[in-house]
Amino acid sequence: MKRIAHEAAKAAASVGALLIAAALGATVWSTARAAGAAAPPVLQSETAGVTPFAGLTPHELTYSTMDGLTGGGIRIIDGDTAKLVASVYSSQYANFAWAPDHRTLYVSETYWTLGNRGTREDVLSIYGGPTLSNEGEITLPGRLISDPKTHTFALSSDGRYGYDYSFQPAPAVTVIDLHSRKVAASVEIPGCGLVFPFGERGFASLCADGSLAVADVDAQGKYTVRRTKRFFDVMHDPVMDESVADGRSGLAFFVTYDGWVHPVQLADTPRFEKAWSLEQAAGMSAATSRGGQITWRPGGQVPFAYQRSRHRLFALMHEGPPWSFEKPGSEIWVLDARSHRLLHRWDVPESAYLVAVTADAHPLLFALSQSWLWVMDPDSGAVLRATQILTPGLVRVRGE
Amino acid sequence: MKRLDVDNLGERLTRRLAGRLSRRSALARLGALLVAAPAFPLLPVQRARAADAAQSKPKGTDFSRAAQTHDDKACNYWRYCGIDGNLCSCCGGSMHSCPPGSQPSPTSWIGSCINPDDDRAYLIAYRDCCGAKECNHCSCLNTDHAMPIYRPQANNHVIWCFGTQSFEYHCSMAVLVGLAQ
Numbered sequence: 386m387k388r389i390a391h392e393a394a395k396a397a398a399s400v401g402a403l404l405i406a407a408a409l410g411a412t413v414w415s416t417a418r419a420a421g422a423a424a425p426p427v428l429q430s431e432t433a434g435v436t437p438f439a440g441l442t443p444h445e446l447t448y449s450t451m452d453g454l455t456g457g458g459i460r461i462i463d464g465d466t467a468k469l470v471a472s473v474y475s476s477q478y479a480n481f482a483w484a485p486d487h488r489t490l491y492v493s494e495t496y497w498t499l500g501n502r503g504t505r506e507d508v509l510s511i512y513g514g515p516t517l518s519n520e521g522e523i524t525l526p527g528r529l530i531s532d533p534k535t536h537t538f539a540l541s542s543d544g545r546y547g548y549d550y551s552f553q554p555a556p557a558v559t560v561i562d563l564h565s566r567k568v569a570a571s572v573e574i575p576g577c578g579l580v581f582p583f584g585e586r587g588f589a590s591l592c593a594d595g596s597l598a599v600a601d602v603d604a605q606g607k608y609t610v611r612r613t614k615r616f617f618d619v620m621h622d623p624v625m626d627e628s629v630a631d632g633r634s635g636l637a638f639f640v641t642y643d644g645w646v647h648p649v650q651l652a653d654t655p656r657f658e659k660a661w662s663l664e665q666a667a668g669m670s671a672a673t674s675r676g677g678q679i680t681w682r683p684g685g686q687v688p689f690a691y692q693r694s695r696h697r698l699f700a701l702m703h704e705g706p707p708w709s710f711e712k713p714g715s716e717i718w719v720l721d722a723r724s725h726r727l728l729h730r731w732d733v734p735e736s737a738y739l740v741a742v743t744a745d746a747h748p749l750l751f752a753l754s755q756s757w758l759w760v761m762d763p764d765s766g767a768v769l770r771a772t773q774i775l776t777p778g779l780v781r782v783r784g785e
Numbered sequence: 786m787k788r789l790d791v792d793n794l795g796e797r798l799t800r801r802l803a804g805r806l807s808r809r810s811a812l813a814r815l816g817a818l819l820v821a822a823p824a825f826p827l828l829p830v831q832r833a834r835a836a837d838a839a840q841s842k843p844k845g846t847d848f849s850r851a852a853q854t855h856d857d858k859a860c861n862y863w864r865y866c867g868i869d870g871n872l873c874s875c876c877g878g879s880m881h882s883c884p885p886g887s888q889p890s891p892t893s894w895i896g897s898c899i900n901p902d903d904d905r906a907y908l909i910a911y912r913d914c915c916g917a918k919e920c921n922h923c924s925c926l927n928t929d930h931a932m933p934i935y936r937p938q939a940n941n942h943v944i945w946c947f948g949t950q951s952f953e954y955h956c957s958m959a960v961l962v963g964l965a966q
Binding site for chain 1: 846934942
């Protein structure tokens with residue numbers, strides 16, 4: 386009781402002080418008005434709306450989140466300001482791609498009618514218009530649910546077709562006609578996975594025996610799948626899922642755990658070029674998976690980015706033993722993909738899991754840890770800006 | 786030449802067949818496999834992984850050299866050499882039982898880990914528990930012998946919740962299958 390009485394007395398004293406302050410304030414305001422000082426303008430009433438979205442700019446980065454608490458989601462950050470520009474809803478384990486108009490965003494995702502159970506719905510959701518709003522969905526026959534993988538979903542370079550890798554239960558690629566918004570074909574790729582589009586309608590997939598599956602289509606829309614020769618040793622040094630491919634030129638760089646780069650010109654009959662080593666490009670011995678060798682190796686979640694205009698390959702690198710292909714990179718190596726030379730080694734402030742580079746004439750380099758985004762100058766390695774982010778899953782920048 | 790063992794020949798034959806058969810016939814075989822599954826759980830994958838493990842055993846890996854055998858709530862516990870996700874041991878379950886509120890998937894991928902106490906390689910089934918929200922405790926990422934996703938039977942990025950009521954990932958178990966030899 387004593388404590389309550391004390392609190393009541395304190396509250397009464399506070400109210401009294403407030404009243405005195407208010408009276409004093411009113412007196413000062415009246416005096417100022419009497420002296421002829423201009424009154425501040427009345428604030429204008431507002432209408433709530435949505436900030437327009439004019440399309441992804443050349444320096445904007447799009448990333449999906451895989452934060453355990455917030456679930457999925459897609460965010461756009463402006464590399465020139467390191468500020469958040471827009472957000473789009475997505476399910477967990479979604480993949481996404483921008484249409485060539487830089488305004489339409491396709492999201493490959495999965496929902497259940499009762500949240501974690503009920504009827505499963507695999508869809509390709511479409512976002513666009515002046516405010517990046519939902520414009521409907523295309524129902525998919527299935528899709529792979531996995532940790533984020535860049536090459537589970539892609540568009541043809543002209544944006545006419547979408548390709549979605551499915552594992553439901555057999556490996557297949559769903560081809561989606563984005564003009565008619567219908568599934569055009571489901572192409573079985575037994576023993577293979579992922580999808581790397583090339584040309585107008587073709588695509589390739591990596592296979593578990595070390596070869597490629599190449600799918601080509603005839604005038605009636607019927608796909609034929611053929612296997613190429615084996616070009617890597619899948620048991621001892623497999624090609625990483627997160628290899629990098631330029632959909633427009635069809636040039637792919639399939640990079641192995643040990644850092645061997647296999648350049649392949651994707652086509653109906655792919656052209657396999659001689660493999661080269663990231664480590665040898667840096668004047669070191671080539672890495673090997675035998676003997677527990679500690680050396681520089683590629684690694685991370687999205688460890689490679691390719692800048693077509695200057696033929697530059699960016700690789701997240703770390704010092705580690707065999708099987709450390711998911712360790713984040715303490716350095717970004719910048720390599721000339723034509724001369725196979727190492728041009729630069731840039732430190733990152735904190736080991737990075739993902740890397741991306743913009744495709745414009747004044748490019749920005751992005752390095753992402755699990756909680757930070759650093760915007761870097763690809764030519765000097767300088768960190769220009771930084772911002773905190775949610776745990777990133779995949780990254781995409783605007784293609785040119 | 787060492788690779789030309791029975792398992793490898795078997796795998797090549799299987800792949801060649803898989804490359805020629807349609808999904809319909811593949812589904813028919815899958816159906817037969819599912820029916821017979823209780824009789825030979827994990828056998829084909831187990832044999833393939835045993836061959837891989839036998840080759841990698843003599844040298845061990847960076848993980849196996851630092852692994853321990855007493856704390857199953859730590860990422861360096863020997864069975865977790867290829868685990869990616871939350872340890873069910875930290876979420877109310879164990880290495881071979883799901884926490885209450887979740888259910889085990891009948892499917893899994895198979896890895897092989899070396900037990901430092903006896904220096905033997907064992908086959909480990911990395912089996913996901915599904916249906917509850919992600920546990921978010923004891924998150925580990927170990928990658929010994931983990932293969933890319935185009936070789937899914939040895940991949941730890943696939944959400945292995947096939948065959949359960951829900952694809953919601955909760956945590957991962959490391960169930961001992963047997964000796965890899």
